[in-house]
Amino acid sequence: MISIDTKRLHLRNVLQNDVDVIFDYRNNEICARYQRGQVKDYEGIVSLIERRRIVVMPKDHIFSLGYTFSYKYHRQGYAFEALTVLTEHLHKMAPEWEFISFTECKNIFAHLGK
Numbered sequence: 001m002i003s004i005d006t007k008r009l010h011l012r013n014v015l016q017n018d019v020d021v022i023f024d025y026r027n028n029e030i031c032a033r034y035q036r037g038q039v040k041d042y043e044g045i046v047s048l049i050e051r052r053r054i055v056v057m058p059k060d061h062i063f064s065l066g067y068t069f070s071y072k073y074h075r076q077g078y079a080f081e082a083l084t085v086l087t088e089h090l091h092k093m094a095p096e097w098e099f100i101s102f103t104e105c106k107n108i109f110a111h112l113g114k
Helices: 016-026 042-052 078-093
Strands: 003-005 010-012 057-059 062-065 098-101
Touching (some): 010 078, 016 042, 062 078, 078 098
Parallel strands (some): 062 098
16 A cells, blocks of 8 residues: 655545545536546445555556545645655656646646646
8 A cells, every 4th residue: 555645645545435535526516527437426436446446557657647636625735735745756666657647728727736
């Protein structure tokens, strides 16, 4: 299990007891607006967690990062904080690998760094 701490956050693999939280934000209009093909039903989320257990999915020496933060924690700098420490950790693990992260063009808050 991966575990990374910052001043305000504790990053770790997803667990089955995260189902209710994930179900809540995946079915929230604000969070779902920029998600594509995300499982939203409760049973599907349970199955997804069981299959994946980890959000970072490396392939062909590339880390492709995708993330969603609950609407309850938007606009507080958590995404920047989490992604900063996560990319630093991954660079140490695999310094020669590439990173790819996409932002939906209509998500102006992500583009503005807010």
